[in-house]
Amino acid sequence: MNTTKWFAKDFIIQNTLSAIKDAISNAGGNEVFLIGKPDENYMIADIEVYAMGNKNAVPAILREVKHGEVIIHNHPNGNLTPSEEDIEVASEMGSLGAGFYIINNEVEYLYPVVKIAKEHPYEKLDCVMLSNLLRPGGILSVTIPGYEYRESQVDMLTSVSDAFNNDTVATIEAGTGTGKSLAYLLPAIFWTVKNKERVVISTNTINLQEQLMYKDIPTLKIENIPNFKSVLVKGRNNYICLRKAQNLQFEGDMLIEEREKKQLIHILSWAEKTRDGSKADLNLLVNDNVWEMVQSEADQCTRLKCNFYNKCFFYSARRNASSADILVINHHLLMADLVLRKETRGYDSTAILPPFKRIIIDEAHNLESVATSNIGLSFSRMRILKPLGKLVNQKDNKKGLLPFLKNKIKDVDFQCNKDITVDITEGIYPQLLDMRIEIYACVTNTFSDIFESVNSYINNKFLENGTELKLRITDELLSTPLWSDSIEKKIRHLCTEIHNFVILLNKLIAAIERLDKESRDILSSLFIDITSCKTRLNTAKNDLFSFIRSEENLCRWIELRSYNDNFFIKFCNAPIDISNALKAYLFDNYRTIILTSATLTIDNTFTFYQKNTGLHLLPEKRITELILSSPFDYKSQSMICIPTDISDPDDSYYKKDLVENLSKLIAITDGRSLVLFTSYRLLNDIFDMLKPYFTGQGYTCLKQGEDNRHNLLETFKNDKTSILFATDSFWEGIDVKGDALECVIITRLPFKVPNEPIIEARTEAIEMKGGNSFYDYSLPVAVLKLKQGFGRLIRSKEDRGVVFIFDRRIATKSYGKVFIKSLPKAKCIKKNTEHVFKELENFFKRR
Incomplete structure (x- = not known):
C-alpha cells in the first residue's frame, strides 16, 4: 500500500523543484541523495546533490547534513513508503534537528518522514x-x-x-x-x-x-x-567492540599470541555480563595491546550493517549522550x-x-596546551608496525589477519569464485607476505639509522639510560647532510615502500569485493579489519611525509630516548601559534x-x-x-616563605642547600608536605638523597612514578607523616583538605625549559615580531604555573599552611614582583634562612 502523499510544491519552491528533477534525470532516474536548504518560511529554496545510486539504494552522506536542513531522497518506483534504512537514518538525523523527505522521480509528491526543525526564540x-x-x-x-x-x-x-x-x-x-x-x-x-x-x-x-x-x-x-x-562521555576506544570480541572468541588462535590469551579470556568473559562495556567497568588491569584487540574503533565499524549494532556499547552510549x-x-x-x-x-x-x-570549559588554563597536542603530530615507528603486526604477527607468521584470510578462503572456494581465490592465495597473498617482511625491515632500519645519525650529529650526548634529547628542525639543520641524506631521503624511501604495500593491499581488497555476496558475508569481518590496517598504513604514510614538508607556523622536532639498550625515536610537530586555530575551531562556531x-x-x-x-x-x-x-583569608590561613641566602638554582651548591634546608623544613612541618619540582632529574636526585634520612625519622616518602596518581594521593591523604615528591602534573588538580597537607614546597620557579623545541620556536617568533620573549611568554607561563602550585595548599576555610619557595630569584630579581603580585595576598617573608625558619616555627606553633 502506498503512503499518503503531500504535494511537493507545498514544501519546495518552484525553481528548486526543477533543480531536483534535473538532478534525478542526470542520474538516469536512479536514487539521489540531496540536502535541502530552507528559507525563512521553511520552504526548500536550494539543494546540493551529494550522491547518486541505483534503482534501490544511494549512499547517505550524513556528515554533510546540518541542523535545520533536510535530506531529500527519491524512490524511483513512486512508492514513498520509507524503508527500514530510511527510518533508521531519519531517526538519527531527526534527533539532530535535520528533516527527511521522500519524493517521487517527477517531484510531484512528497512524504515528510521528519519535518524541518524550526528555530524557536x-x-x-x-x-x-x-x-x-x-x-x-x-x-x-x-x-x-x-x-x-x-x-x-x-x-x-x-x-x-x-x-x-x-x-x-x-x-x-x-x-x-x-x-x-x-x-x-x-x-x-x-x-x-x-x-x-x-x-x-x-x-x-x-x-x-x-x-x-x-x-x-x-x-x-x-x-x-x-x-x-547528564552523561559522562568517554572516547570511543574506552568501549569493547562485540564484533571483535566474537571473532577472537571463535578464531583467536589464528590472531593472538599465547601470552595474551589469559587476559583476553577474562575480557571476553566480562563482555558477556558488563553493563556499559567500558574499560572502567573491567575489574582487571589489562595490557594496552590486549585491550586494543577488542576496543571499538571508527575505522573498523560498519554501523548499521554490523550484526551487533543494536547491542553495541559504544552506540548505546552515544544514543544516551544524544538524549x-x-x-x-x-x-x-x-x-x-x-x-x-x-x-x-x-x-x-x-x-x-x-x-x-554552548560550552563551559573548566580548568581552561590548559586549553592552549591541549589544543597544541591535538592539532600537532607525534609519530613513532609503532604507527607503522602495529597495523603490520595485525596483518601478520612478527613473532609467529602463522597468526594475523592475512594468514587467517588464507585459511578462511577455503570456506568460500566455490566454483564461481575459483579464479578470484586462486589469485588471492597464489598471487596476492605470497606477494604481501614477502613485501611485509621487506617493509618491516625498512621501518626498523629507517628509524634506527635516523636515530644513529641524529645522535651522532649532537656529538653522542645521548649516553645515559632513560635520557631524552630533542632536536628541532631549523633552517640551519635543513641545509645539512643530516637532513637531506639521513632524514628526508630515508623517510621518502619508507613512504614509497608503504605506498607500494598499500597498493597491494588495495588489490587484495578489490579481489575480495569481487567474490559473490555469500562469500563476502563470510569474510566481512576480516574484510573490515584488513581495510582498517590499509587505511592506517596510508594515513601513517601521509603523516610521515607531512613531517618532511616545511609549513609556516609549524615547529618540527625529533625526540630520542634510550632505555635498557632499546632506542626510541619520534617525529613531532606542533603549531607555533595556536590562537588562529582556536578561533577557527572553537570561538567562531x-x-x-x-x-x-x-x-x-x-x-x-x-x-x-x-x-x-x-x-x-x-x-x-x-x-x-x-x-x-x-x-579564603590567606593572610591568617597561610604564609609565603622565601629564604634569600640560599644558592641560585643554577649554582653548583644549590642541590646541597636544598637537601640541608628540606631536612630542617620537614622536621618543623612534621611531614605533611608536597615537594614540587620542575624536572624529574632533580626530583630523583633529591629523593634518593633524602629518603633514607626521612624514613629513619619515621616519615613516609612518596615519589611520583612509583605508583599511579590515585594511589599516591590516597596514601598521602591518609598518612599524615608522608612527604610527596612530585613534578609537572602534580602542580594542579590535587585537592587535599585538612592537615594532611600543610606545606607546599616549590624547589625552583617553574620556568619552561628554554631549549624545548616548541618553547624555543615560540620565543623566536615573539622576538622576530619585536617582542620580548621573556616578559611576553616565559614569565607569564611560569607565573600561571606557580599560581597552580600555590593553589594546592588552601582548599577550605579551615586549612592552614605555608608555601616555601627555594628560589631566591623571586625576591632578588625585578620580575619576582610579578610572581608575588599574582599570588593570593598572604603574609610573605623574604629574609635569610634563620629568620624564615623562626617565622615558620611560630606559624606552626599556632596550630
Missing part, C-alpha cells in the same frame, strides 16, 4: 531567580549540609547567565573556594531545559569530571531545579571533536559528540563559551591568556571578563 535566564537559589534561605542552603553562601559565587553565576543570554565568551578567573562548579551548573541546567539546547562541560582532569558527575550534579537533583539528564541535556567530557575529546568538525564542516551534525552550541579557572590572569589582567588562545582576535563586544578573589 530563546527563553533568557532569570539571573535574580538563579542567584536566589544560592543565597541564604535559598533551596541549596536548605538541602546541602554545611552549605556556605559566597558572594563571589553569585557574581560568577550572573556572569555565566549573561553569557548564555547574550551569546558571548566569558573569561572568569575564580579563586579557589569560589564554588565555580555550582555557579556554572545552575545556568547550564536552566538553559538546557528551558531552550532544549544541549550544553557541554569540558574539564582537563578526571578528578573534576568525577566531582561534577558524582557530587555536584547529584546535589542539584532537588526541588525547584528542573529535571535534567542528554548536559554532556561532561575532557579537553582532549572536545578538541578531537572540534578538529573533526572543522575538517567536515559539520558544526550542526554529529561528529564525535552530538551537536551543541559556538554561541556561548565559558572559560574558567583559578589561574587565567597575570597581575590581574587576562591579556596573556587572551593572546595565547585567540580571544584577542574576537570583537571586544563578544568577550566579557571577571576576576573573583578566593573567599
